[in-house]
Amino acid sequence: MFDNLTDKLDKAMHVLKGHGSITEVNVADTLKEIRRALVDADVNYKIAKEFTATAKEKAIGQGVLTTLKPGQLLTKIVKDELTELMGGSVEGMNLSGNPSIILMSGLQGSGKTTFSGKLANYLKTKKSKKPLLVACDIYRPAAIDQLHVVGEQIGVEVFSNRDEKDPVKISEAAIAYAKQNGFNAVIIDTAGRLAIDEQMMKEIADVHAAVKPHETLFVVDSMTGQDAVNTAKAFNERLNFDGVVLTKLDGDTRGGAALSIKSVVDKPIKFIGTGEKMEAIDVFYPERMADRILG
Ligand code: GDP
Secondary structure, three states: OOHHHHHHHHHHHHOOOOOOOOOHHHHHHHHHHHHHHHHHOOOOHHHHHHHHHHHHHHHHHOOOOOOOOHHHHHHHHHHHHHHHHOOOOOOOOOOOOOOEEEEEEEOOOOOHHHHHHHHHHHHHHHOOOOEEEEEEOOOOHHHHHHHHHHHHHHOOOEEOOOOOOOHHHHHHHHHHHHHHOOOOEEEEEEOOOOOOOHHHHHHHHHHHHHHOOOEEEEEEEHHHOHHHHHHHHHHHHHHOOOEEEEEOOOOOOOOHHHHHHHHHHOOOEEEEEOOOOOOOEEEOOHHHHHHHHHO
16 A cells, blocks of 8 residues: 555655755755655645645754754655645544434445445444345346355345335435334435446435435545545535545555545545455554654
8 A cells, every 4th residue: 555655755754864964955855755656646736735745844943954864854844734635633433313224325346235334333333223224226136145244244135126216215214224123224226327427416416405414425436546535526526425435445546536535525535445355444544654654
């Protein structure tokens, strides 16, 4: 994960490591390299530029030119800033409501169905919830089958109705079913398309308006870089979602999505997906991720 970025940041800061006395030019060069590393990792140029401008201010303000260990100080400044960039403190999930209603959104292939299963498993095993999964993809029967497979794997019931073509009605029926049968969390997996289109957006916005979820999550494939950020923007404008789920962080992602999404949509990353298995879900901790990026 982020190997390339870690490597480049390490190289950028190498000059300052072990240096007893450094100059403003050393610091400026290092920051330029850091900016380049961020842009190469698919971080939006403007964000990368702001990042290094703030780091420079802090570095000078905190006496990087006079400290005995400038490398250490700059590493700390960069780590704090990376943490801030990815959201600062940890954001929990809103599990109020009985049942708590969780709406999943995102493009097809983002990992939405897989994550719905992972989340159901997480709520069941870690939060002692009794979740119900709801299949709302009215276009792809295979997607409904997939959710049933996932449900069986983790021992969670799946609500579906292959004859109903209105996702609002399916969702409402599922919530009524949950109330009658003692489920205290309802996870609604919606249809996704390969690209954003008005019909999909209207459909999910209608479900959102009808069920008034306690938590709306936007699922995005971290491998898609800048596109991930654009997709997040489009979904957020329509749904004003509560948090982001970054999937496929186990792959060869350059990391740009993780580093840019929070500052573009101002919504926290809440979970990450790190594999295809049902257990491959983690709560997102910005500080831990910053540590990992810095190697
Ligand atoms: P959906 O169309 O958004 O519902 O996406 P799926 O849940 O069907 O996932 C699409 C593909 O990505 C499947 O092959 C999943 O196994 C895979 N996938 C989902 N999440 C992850 C993840 O965190 N890591 C990896 N490596 N693969 C994932």
